[in-house]
Amino acid sequence: MPAISFQAVSKTYPSPRGGSLKALDGVSFDIEQGEFFGLLGPNGAGKTTLISILAGLSRATSGRVTVHGFDVQSDYAQARRHLGVVPQELVFDPFFNVREALRIQSGYFGVRNNEAWISELLESLGLADKAESNMRQLSGGMKRRMLVAQALVHKPPVIVLDEPTAGVDVELRQTLWQFVAKLNKAGSTVLLTTHYLEEAEALCGRIAMLKTGRVVALERTSELLKAASSNVLRFKLDGVLPAQFEGKARVTGRIVQLPAHDAHEIEQHLAVIRQAGLRVEDVEIRKADLEDVFLEVMSGKSGQAAAGVPA
Template identity: 75%
Template structure:
């Protein structure tokens, strides 16, 4: 049995005004996440990732299709489905009237869990919150609040852990602490569904990945197979100055670092010649194998058939 099953899931938001069109956020999304998997759900902003998670968590209702958690339908058998899920949302949501420990005890109560102080202590320790256990939630920094959100999602020991952009805007220490702990839980048999814009995290952690674009699944493969599917290598260098327009259109630029897709030696030579002709000096030039970000950009830049929903 799959841990998570999305069967032909669509979500259509009706037109908000006369003359406007309805918006289709999800279009017949079908995928299965197996028990014990570390599964990545990737896509640009607006691709439908959070909408899909909202349907899974019962915060939104699908227009069509069915979603199950270990065989329990999220609509018709919602209580059982919710008990199996632990969701870490993107937003920092907290109750300002309680301490960290009180918040975790209250969250436990929502699931009918009593006497789990030992597990709460383990969560506090694993997420670096022990010295904040008796602090009011209002006193915590943004990074500390996010750690508490993770602890709240795990306090009832869910079989499926859903992480929606869990490391957005947090420091390196929290990222390392979080991933060590989540990887440990995954090895113990917990299923993990991750959305992230940090593609190096997805590449390192996820065994399989689905990519969404405009509400549709455009790739669904093992991470290793996705990396092998890349059609080009990458020419990487450091430059001072702006790239010529022809190269800028295809380049990944981060500060001085410029990365260009290349398919053969002639293309490498032509790119470097164009750069020299523009009066630029390339430093630290190297050819590297593509990473998940290269594959992601390649998949997202493929043309899709135009589809739409009328009001």
């Protein structure tokens, strides 16, 4: 039995100008128990809509979603007991301190005598010294840690992390990933959405990519990386990149990155730049990473159909 199953899930919203907007279009895939699974896509791809349906915050127009075999609509109470969701938004109750809020959250799920686990969560997430602080007194990063603690307080077997490290510091990222990796190693299933693709590459064993409400890639992370351009030419450049590289290059300030399949293509790229009268610095060649794969898939340039996705 999969931990999460999306079966031909579609979601249509009425458009203010008439007609309708299809946010999800026949999304189907399973996440097995114990997986660390990544759900990637650009803004507007349908990731948050899919998670909202999974969490019971929105209803699918068609299709079915289950958590450990429990339908999120007809068996919603059991489905939600098996699920812990860390949302993107900072949502908190301003009338309670940290420990009290976790006790109340435990009560929502009927969990009694939960003090030992609450204390472990506070310690593991770096909140122990804030246990008696009012929620309003917490910084943004501390509130983010609190959202994670609230999602885990009833010990759900399935954890959903929706952009959990957006706008947080390096220390929180390391603390969070160490703790979540520990839970995953102990058997918890983790579904992660993130725009930090290096996190997904390091953590996720399998990845689905959404584009305009459809799954356009679904494969093990290692296989996605194998299918990418084999090398990337990276260098620093002062000046305007030649026009023929538009649409191919990733440019961040002075840093330019170009896909290159072999040594001949690398030399061709550098020759074009020299002919334009430009001078490059700090040249290096690296293997393609998940961001390169993501850009190829989203641009439709990926040469392989991912497993489970029609070509």
